[in-house]
Every structure is written in structure tokens, then in C-alpha cells.
Amino acid sequence: MKQPTLLAVTGCIALTGCSADTTDPRGVDRSETLLSVSASGEADTRPDEAQFQAGVQNWGASAAAASEATQDDIAEIVQALRALGIAEDDIQTSAVGVQRLDYGDREGQFQATNTLTVSVRDIDKASAAVTAVTGVGANIVSGPDLRLSNPEAAANSAYANAYAAARRRAEAYAEAADMEISRVLYIRDTGGSQGNRYIGGAQQIAYQVAPPPVAPPPPVAMAPRPEEGGYGATIMPGQTTSSVTVQVDFALTGK
Secondary structure, eight states, X not given: OOHHHHHHHHHHHHHHHHHHTTSOTXXXXXXXXXXXXXXXXXXXXXXXXXXXXEEEEEEESSHHHHHHHHHHHHHHHHHHHHHTTOOGGGEEEEEEEEEEOOSSTTTTOEEEEEEXXXXXXXXXXXXXXXXXXXXXXXXXXXXXXXXXXXXXHHHHHXXXXXXXXXXXXXXXXXXXXXXXXXXXXXXXXXXXXXXXXXXXXXXXXXXXXXXOOOOXXXXXXXXXXXXXXXXXXXXXXXXXXXXXXXXXXXXXXXX
16 A cells, blocks of 8 residues: 555655756756857957067078188177167077079189077067177078967957956847846857967867968168168057957846
């Protein structure tokens, strides 16, 4: 006589477990309405650093002669940069090459090239740095790449603006529907850009198209030799825009 009672209790427990499993996986309660909003935010920041390439190209009757002349010029370029207060750690060799020329007016000669990447931590010295290197022999100059010493802080300002925009949009939807925001369910960073750099977002999907590669900056100029006078460049920092997008899911309830 007791067995049916035990079976009834067991059946009740099973039903309770099934009811718990029917909760919306997004976290929305039965009394709530899901609202998904996507919004963008921007922040403008003045670059405070610059990076450019400076080098020399020489020709000689032999590889040794061309290389020696190039090495002497590089030593003068480094000395000029250090006189401006550029640290040695901010001067890095980026390319070295020697080749025999089998064509043109210099056929049979050797061409030697040496290029440095220079990081200027004080952007107000960038113009002076370009003038200094060309004044002592640099005949290859390219850049500059204007940078932020703290790119994360600039990006975070843009994200804060993006979230604030998403919140305002959600409030407008809720007001129109005679509802109110009860809580935030989900925030997704979908990335963006900072100047010519790509900011990767969270949870990137494999089939999404990758961002296009950033092309190197075009050469500033082929500078004259020292006896012809140095090449002066005016570098204007301007503003670098950080632009990002976020997706936010809100739960709405009736007023």
C-alpha cells in the first residue's frame, strides 16, 4: 500500500528538476524582456610619441668599400640622435643589405644599405630628429608613425563612451515600451580601431574576415647629402581617434 506513495514523491522531484532546466540560457527571467543593443564610442587623443626610419645608401667599387662608407654614416646618425637625447634603446637596426649592381649607370659597383628604426618618446623632438639625421648623411627617411604611449587608456575612454551610448539607447527603448532596465545580462567587446591600428575584440569568430594589413608609411623624402644641406620636416601630431563597438544585453521589466 505504501509503494504508490513513494512513486508519486519520486515523480514530483523529477518534475521539479525539469522545471529548473527550462530557465532561459541567456539569463532572462519569465517576467523580463531581452533587449540587445550595439553601440559605438570614440575618444580623441594627441599622439605623444613618433617612430620613423632613417638610413643610408652608398655605392663603392667593392662590397667592403660600400659597407664601410655606410657604417661611417650610420655612426654619425646615431651620434646626432643621441645628442638630441634619444636613448640607445630607442635606436634599432631594421635592415642591412649589400648587393652587386648588374644594370644601370652603376653597373659593376656594390650598393650597401643600412636602415635604423628610431623611436622618439617626446613627439616635440620628432621634427628635430628628422632634420638631425638628414643633416649628417641620412639619404633614406620614411615615416613618421605617430603613436600613443598609453594606447590602452585611450581605448578604455572609447569603450566607456560606447557603453554609455548603449545604455542611453536601451533607456530610450525601455521608455518607448513603458518598461525599465532591471539589469545588465551581457557585455561583449567587439573591437574597433585606433588610428591605423586594429583593436581586437573578445570572442572573435573564426569565420569573420580578418582586418586588412596596415601598409607601411610612405617615404618622407630622399634627403640630400650633408654638403647640400639637411632636410627639415614639420611633424604635426594632430589627434588619433580610438573607435570601438560594444554589444550589451539588457533585461527589461514593466514599470
